[in-house]
Amino acid sequence: MLKLTAVSINHRTANVEAREKIYYTSEEIRGIAEKLKVVARESLVVSTCNRTELYFIPSSAPKTHDELYRLIREGKKLKDGELDVQFETFEGFDAVRHLFAVASGIDSLMLGDIQVLGQVKEAYNTGVELGMVGTLMHHICQVALKAGKRVKGETKISEGAVSVSYAAVELAEKIFGSLKGRTTMLIGAGETAELAAKDLKPKEISRLLIANRTLERAKNLAEQMGMGEAISLEEMRARLQEADIVISSVGGSDYVLTRDMVAAAMKGRESNPLLIIDIGVPRNVDPAVKKIPYVFLNDIDSLQLIVQNNMQMRRAEIVAVQRVLDEELNDFVKWYNSLEVGPTIKMLRDKIELIREEELKRYKSKIDGADARILDEVTRSLVNKILHEPMTNLKSAENGISVVDRVNTLKSLFGLAEESHQEKTNGKN
Amino acid sequence: MLEYFVDLLNISLPILYLFTIFLYGLAFFLDEPFGLRNRTRFLVGTLIVHFIYLVSRTILTGHPPTTDVFEIMTVVAFTIGIAYIYIEMKTKVKETGMFILSLALMFQVVSAAFIKLQVQINPIIKSSLLGLHVVSAMLGYSALAISAVYGGLYLMMYHEIRTNRFGIVYRKLPDLKTLERLSFVSIVFGFIFLSIVILVGYVWLPKTIDDFSYSDPKLIITDIVWIIYFIALVSKKAMRWTGRTVIIVSMVGFVLTLVSMVAVNVFLPSFHNFR
The missing domain is CATH 3.30.460.30 (Glutamyl-tRNA reductase, N-terminal domain)
Known part of the structure; x- marks a missing residue:
């Protein structure tokens, strides 16, 4: 064991x-x-x-x-x-x-x-x-x-994003492919927007525009991110057409982005897609924006749905994972059991050889040199032939009996001493 | 003996394509390990069998399989398969195989059902210019067919994201940009080959065929299809159309190609038949 x-x-x-x-x-x-x-x-x-x-x-x-x-x-x-x-x-x-x-x-x-x-x-x-x-x-x-x-x-x-912030990145990649060189605009400097921006940064986005009511807070976030340009909400409207991805998370009851504003921005984008992720509650973006061609508007529920679907997919993969782990464990068990066999065979051979030599010694005085050599050869051959089949069977785990059980039975039948762990690990590898 | 062999392959090919698509489907919908491991292998095997079929048929009939619409269909199915496997190796995207190969299956099924062994053919078929004309047409139509499928997948993905569905289409298909690029590159190839088809046709056919007519329905339809793709390509450059618009125009072009191919060959009289 x-x-x-x-x-x-x-x-x-x-x-x-x-x-x-x-x-x-x-x-x-x-x-x-x-x-x-x-x-x-x-x-x-x-x-x-x-x-x-x-x-x-x-x-x-x-x-x-x-x-x-x-x-x-x-x-x-x-x-x-x-x-x-x-x-x-x-x-x-x-x-x-x-x-x-x-x-x-x-x-x-x-x-x-x-x-x-x-x-x-x-x-x-x-x-x-x-x-x-x-x-x-x-x-x-x-x-x-x-x-x-x-x-x-x-x-x-x-596979698949399992956090809301990374779901936003995954969604952007499904639209744009590589995000390298893309421009992201954060409207509001909330926590989820910040997390999404952190996930977007390693994707080599080229620019980060941070629009906020308080310019100071936008500047702080830009500094913290190590990139970004702080702009006011008024400037945001004028520069909307520069953005490929917009993540909005500001408070307030009025829409920060209306259909007219987005439609105007799209005129300057020559049918290049615009992804707007609205994670504000209440919503920051007029839902009618969705009707504008090439505008993809998604809210927090959409991102959570992506996360849920991905989690469901991961859970469905557990069976496949278990199968891989079972295969590796079986191989490991075989390897470990093979460590048991070698020393046991050696111990049994040594024990039988000792018996053979002792028996030969007993009759040494009664037979001459030539007969002694023949007797030595005959007994040696006899021992080898008797041991051959049990030794071969010991290594296989057929008939539902494991190698460990076979080894233990053999040890118990022949009274072989428990070999040390050290012997075992030194015997192979 | 060879005739039986060709017949056997003709019956086997739709089954082989169907099984290959089944494997691509298993991998797409269920991530089934057997499908994931073997889909490309089976496709390669199917294409080898298809190649043997085309060669055997050419030996048996004494001419390349390009003399009627059903012979052309099996070549189109083969070139779609070859073009797809090239795209798969180039882009490593395997999730679109089920859709592209369904198109090859469609052509192969129709071909297998109606194709006949035509031994007596017009001597005109031996011209090398006709060879260029026909090969360009095969490659062109295959590229346009592939473009249409990628276009369809683009529209599915576009719709899935716009409606916040995020189902299997969202998870499995490549991103919109890749689908758009694959569709567009296929249009460019299709357009180039179609241009060669028309150019060779207009230069060579009037000199070779006695009853040549510029008002032949097949010529008119091909010209219209060429103009549609020309508009799509020029508009992308000049009017900066992207994504959906170019794809919709190119899909209209493909549907027109498909309908005209069948209609002209089956229902309308044409000099464009080399039996």
């Missing part, structure tokens, strides 16, 4: 305040590494804003889940009662499966979060650097990273 335990404090078991307290920086992992190396043959600490997890292979006596939880807490210098949260635990191959699920993004708070794969890789690199990761954990991490990459490439679990 794989002696791996995982203790996880995550978004299911703890609120954000508790998760913040238990979050480990690379420096803090460095701090706990020496302590872990004393009690663990191998270990790994994965810490992100949504989880802190310890993967632990004991060096001698196994630790209880509470002891491992205490280890994590003590690494953060948290006293008893200071962090009273539930934690999840996983044992053996379930722990491996859990790490695969984490790396693939299906265990994330935001289903299909692609950042987590990079964070698992970072945790692995830190573990290697600090000497916490050995042969077994190395293989587990490599397969987890491979599984994460496969999931990203073979499924749609991380």
Whole structure:
């Protein structure tokens, strides 16, 4: 049985305040590494804003889940009662499966979060650097990273915007293709508009016009964004035709953009499309604007619908993700079981060889040199022939009996000593 | 023996196109892994079979399959498939395959149902200028057909976004700009080939055919179609038409092409028949 335990404090078991307290920086992992190396043959600490997890292979006596939880807490210098949260635990191959699920993004708070794969890789690199990761954990991490990459490439679990601000970007890309060189106008400097602008900036938009009642606030946002030109609401009307994407989020009961204003702006745009995203409540843009050709008017409900559809699509992909993870886990189990077979075969051969040699010794005095050589050859050949079939069958998992069960039965029947974990991991890889 | 082989391929091709479209459909609607993995492979296989069919048919009849509308239809289906696979490799966009290949299937089904083995043909068919005329026509009509499909997809996407639907069309199809570009580039290719068709036709046909007439319905229709595409292209440049307008005009041109192709070949008398 794989002696791996995982203790996880995550978004299911703890609120954000508790998760913040238990979050480990690379420096803090460095701090706990020496302590872990004393009690663990191998270990790994994965810490992100949504989880802190310890993967632990004991060096001698196994630790209880509470002891491992205490280890994590003590690494953060948290006293008893200071962090009273539930934690999840996983044992053996379930722990491996859990790490695969984490790396693939299906265990994330935001289903299909692609950042987590990079964070698992970072945790692995830190573990290697600090000497916490050995042969077994190395293989587990490599397969987890491979599984994460496969999931990203073979499924749609991380596709489609799942935040309102990114849905605005996705919508703009569906109209304009590349957003490189496009001009965006923010009307009002509200939070969602600001978030959308932040998501648009990496898409290499060329200009950002920020129109606001208070020019000072527009200037502040431009400064914060590292790009942008602050303009007044009056100037906004005159410069509307320059914009390809307009995101409006101002307060007030009157329409900031009327049909006449947009129609006038479109005359100067030579049928180039204009995307207007109205996230103001009450609405900032006259709905009649929608009737103007090449004007795409979308409101907060539209963006939320995009997010909902994408979430639904991601949820539908979970089955495909599980299939990939199952395949990778099966391969891992086969690899791990193959580690058991080699040393067991060696132990059995050694034991039978010892019996053979002892028996030959008993009759050594009764037979001469030539007969002794023949007897040696005959017994050796006999042992090889008897062992050949059981050894071959040991490696296969037919008839529903796993390799581990076969190995355990063999060990028990022949009284073979339990080989050490060290022998196992040194025997292969 | 070869005749049976050609017949067998003639029956198989619509089935192969249908199955290929089915795979593209599985991938489009259900993201089904078998469809995702194998759609392009099956298309390549189908096109190879189609190529073998055209070559076998040419060997059997002693002339390229361009002597009547049903022979032309199977060549058009083939060139649509070839043009599509080129676009797929160039743009990496595979989601439009189901729509473009449905057009190829339509041509292939009609061709397979009515095509006959025509061994006796007019010697005029051996002229190399006629070869240029016919090949240009095939490529031109295929490009215009592809342009029309991309145009249709553009209009679907435009409507989907304008009405805030965000369904499968929104998720799966490429962006409006890409669809517009694909449609426009296809129009340009179609127009160039159509121009060659007309140019070769007007220079060569009067010298070769005794009963040539400028008032032949096929010539008039082709001229009208050419003028429609000319207007669409010039207007895009001069009047800065974009997107929807150019696409609507080009789709009108294509519908007219399709209707005239059938009507002129089936119902109206024309010198434009080389049997």
